[in-house]
Amino acid sequence: MSHLLGDGAATPTATAPESAGAGSAASAVASLDPRIRILAACAFALVTVALDDLLILVIPLMMAGAALIVARLPLGPTLRRLAMMDGFILVLLLMLPFTVPGEPAVTLFGWPASWAGLEQAAAIALKANAILLMLGSLVGSMDPTTLGHALWRLRVPENLVHLLLFTVRYIAVVDAEYRRHRRAMKVRCFRPGTNLHSLRAIGYLVGMMLVRALERSERILQAMKCRGFNGRLVLLDDLCLGRRDILFGVLFAMGLALLPVLEVLHGRAA
Amino acid sequence: MHIVDGVLSAPVLVGGVVLTAGGIALGLRSLTLERVPAAGVLSATFFVATLIHVPVGPSSVHLIMNGLAGLLLSWVAFPALFVGLVLQAVFFGYGGLTVLGVNTLVMALPAVVVGLLFRRLAMSPDGRLAALAGFLAGALGIVLAGSMVALVLWLSGAEFIPIAKFVVLAHVPIALIDGLVCAAAVALIHRVKPELLGTLMLSPRPAPTRRLARQPAP
Numbered sequence: 001m002s003h004l005l006g007d008g009a010a011t012p013t014a015t016a017p018e019s020a021g022a023g024s025a026a027s028a029v030a031s032l033d034p035r036i037r038i039l040a041a042c043a044f045a046l047v048t049v050a051l052d053d054l055l056i057l058v059i060p061l062m063m064a065g066a067a068l069i070v071a072r073l074p075l076g077p078t079l080r081r082l083a084m085m086d087g088f089i090l091v092l093l094l095m096l097p098f099t100v101p102g103e104p105a106v107t108l109f110g111w112p113a114s115w116a117g118l119e120q121a122a123a124i125a126l127k128a129n130a131i132l133l134m135l136g137s138l139v140g141s142m143d144p145t146t147l148g149h150a151l152w153r154l155r156v157p158e159n160l161v162h163l164l165l166f167t168v169r170y171i172a173v174v175d176a177e178y179r180r181h182r183r184a185m186k187v188r189c190f191r192p193g194t195n196l197h198s199l200r201a202i203g204y205l206v207g208m209m210l211v212r213a214l215e216r217s218e219r220i221l222q223a224m225k226c227r228g229f230n231g232r233l234v235l236l237d238d239l240c241l242g243r244r245d246i247l248f249g250v251l252f253a254m255g256l257a258l259l260p261v262l263e264v265l266h267g268r269a270a
Numbered sequence: 271m272h273i274v275d276g277v278l279s280a281p282v283l284v285g286g287v288v289l290t291a292g293g294i295a296l297g298l299r300s301l302t303l304e305r306v307p308a309a310g311v312l313s314a315t316f317f318v319a320t321l322i323h324v325p326v327g328p329s330s331v332h333l334i335m336n337g338l339a340g341l342l343l344s345w346v347a348f349p350a351l352f353v354g355l356v357l358q359a360v361f362f363g364y365g366g367l368t369v370l371g372v373n374t375l376v377m378a379l380p381a382v383v384v385g386l387l388f389r390r391l392a393m394s395p396d397g398r399l400a401a402l403a404g405f406l407a408g409a410l411g412i413v414l415a416g417s418m419v420a421l422v423l424w425l426s427g428a429e430f431i432p433i434a435k436f437v438v439l440a441h442v443p444i445a446l447i448d449g450l451v452c453a454a455a456v457a458l459i460h461r462v463k464p465e466l467l468g469t470l471m472l473s474p475r476p477a478p479t480r481r482l483a484r485q486p487a488p
Contacts, residue, residue: 045275046368049280081362099432099433120429131366140361140363157298163353164357166313174317178321199447204455206333217308217312
């Protein structure tokens with residue numbers, strides 16, 4: 001299931017493109033206020049799942065595609081990940097036409113596939129892809145630390161933000177440790193197979209990583225106390241909404257508000 | 271198995287958000303400042319553990335380890351798994367946004383339940399009993415998660431019932447594998463660092479510093 005997380009890109013920091021984007025000319029999305037981007041992605045998701053009309057659902061997908069281009073995310077890897085996600089929901093999409101009752105469109109090996117089911121499967125594919133693309137373009141293009149700070153400014157509980165920031169930080173560290181353990185196992189001729197020995201070895205690996213994680217966290221806590229950490233988030237950046245952010249927010253909200261209207265109009269015309 | 275956007279019905283999505291918010295609130299209550307580093311590093315470790323693939327015949331499955339997360343994290347499993355799912359959706363394009371509540375619930379509620387059921391057994395002095403607790407927690411964690419995915423699909427519409435059955439069946443081999451891996455992991459933790467099983471699930475706010483201060487009193 002997780003091959004999509006990739007071997008070389010197992011950490012958010014490794015995949016996050018904004019570090020490269022910030023060096024060169026910042027994209028139009030990167031210069032927007034992170035809070036606006038998070039709220040826009042959430043609103044987009046809510047409106048998109050509420051739509052039903054297949055033709056209208058193409059518009060959110062196009063909006064997400066446009067956002068992807070404006071955010072200057074690497075097209076290849078992003079679309080490849082999306083395609084992999086589609087691969088996982090393919091089973092669901094292929095089964096739907098046969099389980100939704102309705103007028104049969106085609107008959108496959110004696111099983112009728114209904115139009116209604118085909119439509120529902122297409123709607124799910126459109127919604128899932130549009131939302132993930134938009135989320136990746138607007139929010140995924142920011143630094144994970146910025147995401148944490150913006151969430152805190154949006155009044156997400158402070159210790160949840162701390163947990164997020166810690167997790168982001170230590171995924172890279174723990175992943176490096178995991179690779180080191182795997183190399184050590186490989187040197188000792190461990191080849192995973194479908195047998196009890198392999199499962200036990202992997203279990204010991206997971207257990208050892210957890211033990212080391214706890215010991216590491218004790219050192220972290222000591223180091224934080226040593227530096228006088230008192231539980232407040234110290235933010236070095238100051239977010240403030242500019243005219244561009246407000247303009248983007250208003251335009252985006254108007255675009256979203258238009259979608260249900262279009263759906264009603266299209267439904268009446270049909 | 272994560273559910274994507276657009277599949278579930280609105281009441282199911284809202285229910286997922288409400289229950290998950292409650293679970294996260296309960297988890298955050300026991301997450302004092304002193305425990306945030308431990309919870310964060312453990313949460314990162316569980317994230318990395320899901321990247322581990324176990325070969326099954328010609329194919330492979332990845333570990334889920336929500337049962338083990340429940341044994342170690344208790345209610346903190348809710349915020350920890352939620353954070354993992356947020357990162358996956360935002361940075362890896364996997365899962366979905368409106369389904370975050372449901373996806374967290376189907377993983378974290380089984381984790382909390384098996385944690386409550388088997389933690390006592392996992393902390394018993396006998397290593398074999400601890401390993402048994404690990405197996406039961408790992409396997410039951412997956413079985414319950416699979417059943418909950420099936421349940422939310424079934425609640426969303428009759429057309430999903432065959433898919434729900436398929437999901438339950440697909441989780442059986444994963445439950446066996448996760449159970450065995452979890453048993454080995456608990457056996458090792460039991461031998462090497464048994465206090466890991468009690469780090470995050472003492473009663474809320476035990477404030478270790480206060481306990482230290484009380485010692486020299488007599």
